[in-house]
Amino acid sequence: MGLIGSILVLSFLIFFHELGHFLAAKLFGVRVEAFSIGFGKTRIFKKQIGETEYSLRPIPLGGFVQLKGQSDIDPKLRNEDKDSLYGIAHWKRLVILAAGSFFNLLLAFLLFMAIGLMGKNELVPIVGKVQENMPAALAGLKSGDRILEIDGEKIVTWNALSSVIAESKGTLEIVFLRNNQEFITRITPKLGESKNLFGESIERPLVGISASGDVEIVSYSFLDSMLYAFRETKESSKLILQSIEKIFVGVVPLSEVGGVVSIVSITKKATELGIVTLFAFSALISVNLGILNLLPIPALDGGHIIFTLYEMVSKRIPTQETLYRLSMAGWIVLLGLMGLGFYNDILRIINGTMPF
Template sequence: MLNLVWSVGGFLVAIGILVAFHEFGHYWVARRCGVKVLRFSLGFGKPLWTRTSKDGVEWVVSALPLGGYVKMLDEREGEVPANERHLAFNTQSLGKRALIVAAGPIFNFALAILFYWAVFILGVEGIKPLLAEPPAASIAAKVGLHQGDQVLRIGDVEIATWNKLRTELLSRALEGKPVPVVIKTSGGETRELVIDLAAVRVDPEFLFNDLGFEVFQPEIPALIESVVKGDPADDAGLKTGDLFLSFNGTPVTSWQQWSKWVRAHPGEVAKVQVKRGNETLERNLIIGHGDQGLGKIGARVAVPPELWQDLRAEDRLNPIAAVPAAIRYTGQMSMLTLKMLWRMVLGDVSIKNVSGPIQIAEVAGITAQVGFVPFLAFMAIVSVSLGVLNLLPVPLLDGGHLLYYAVEAVKGSPVSERMMEMGQRLGVTFLVALMGLAFYNDIARLLN
């Protein structure tokens, strides 16, 4: 119940801020261009709160918090008095109309830069980019990478955390070119090598498997911290504090070794030996079926906090250095979003990567619980996504209107009403299909 409260609360705060800033961009630029604004609405549907300011603008908060709009004086939408015709949106020059429409996404990018600037100043905590031993046939193994190697730089970008490594490699993989990588070996030696990304799958689900990149983990003792009631470990009589000693006669050297075997053997029976206090007990454990057909037992490992202390890292910049870094990162995430969308069209990236409001709410709740900086970073990437999505050349979106204006600039006259009506139908179809896919993916994730 508490997670639901965090998810709903985090979603409403994030979407409220991001949509308000997007619509404020349209509003602010419209006012500066001399256009009369009639209504500023956060959300759609039934108004929950309404206030009219002295300048005649109606400020509204509506029931459905999945967007918003700014309504301007426009001859195409109603009668306009002759003395106010110069204040109507449709009577403005092509440049002013384009600027007003583009302002929403531009404000989203500006907000993302501000959020990333704050994130870089406050510091991003993460795990050092240390690699586990790569599989023998992987690209990492072929170029000579080994367990304990730390990635220091990709191209000219310094890599401080594992998350930064993931983002940079995904961005480079979409280009499909060889990339220079600087590493520090476990022995302290610095090496430079080249990784060819032309042969890897760019889908985030497979990219790191193809590369053979996996985060290094210190060996964790196979000590049970908690058991899920009704799951296989509970049915076998295992308890908190039990230490796995062996399975089917094979000594257990770490939790990683044991859990790897469990995941690979769903439905099988394992004769396990555990230590409980001063006793050594034997139990028959039936491996259950978890997500994606992997085995599970329903037990959580007790992780000694000191094991991870030396692996912690922080990516922090001073306020001046954070400015270009925030601009660069916003640009990188914008291009990454565009490239991922294009690769989805080509079929190189699964459409399962499209997330809807349910998934966004879950991530909002998780990041809000973790801390202020992760929540800021979450809002930054969603702001980037809103900016990119709204600039797509799809009717009903800001990008669709800009496409109409581009046609108008070429042909010297506005797009015909018939053409705009056809575009609206296509736009509605596209948006309904996109929302349907997003909700389907959200529900499929919940069911899994």
């Protein structure tokens, strides 16, 4: 059931992405010729409704919306009819092209919001060890103190505490609980060396405390869950962009790039760990799909957005030959990345490190 569940989850994420393109195209009068979940020439199911053929195809890890006048394989098929993607105003085309990624980010937001309402296990902001001669110790914090507020901002998780300290610019007013009594102290973090998620040494504000390790189920009100969802979606997007940057500069080795096998495997594991874990991982994959589709690669939505912006600025349309060559180059890059991910997945399977 886990494998079937993982495929269904990924199919839904792709469906939601394509739904964004579909609805935006319909809004601006662009003809949608096909809406497919899955790839392949064979159609397991198909139904013609109006001008659109809806189909289900055998390769589930993908999908597409075919708009009139658009062809990623052969851009020479472009036309400028009034109901074509290239027959409408440039700004409308940009909305249609970006709508898929927007829907992925919207879905991630909704999933994170659901997590906030349901509640999830979180490290709570209870102080464990306090380093001597560091700002926290000098301010009187002790092991067992629970941080309640920092500069008027309510703190309910250790992650939130860590983020506020990392972004601090000066002295912080901290409200903490000790023996069921509230106390206030002021702490001025000092710069020190730490490690980021990619193992790099960085300089950041530190106060000299570590978490006690206590875990509680933390949930939020409706409004707070919206704020939580926005923050998580934003941070997930930043993390993906940083990961892409670190791959290009060599901090993250190419051997860490995963393919569809890794995604299915991890999603399968997430489905077995409960609804909250599944929602969290699905939200991350949805953000991933949204951000990666905006990369300026001609075969992706981001590439088409770049072409459209070029037309808007230069008032010229790239030659058909230029579009063709750039599209083919984009497909080579895209297929190369997919091949690298698949190759790494095979190595993980052979080495027994794939989490099936």
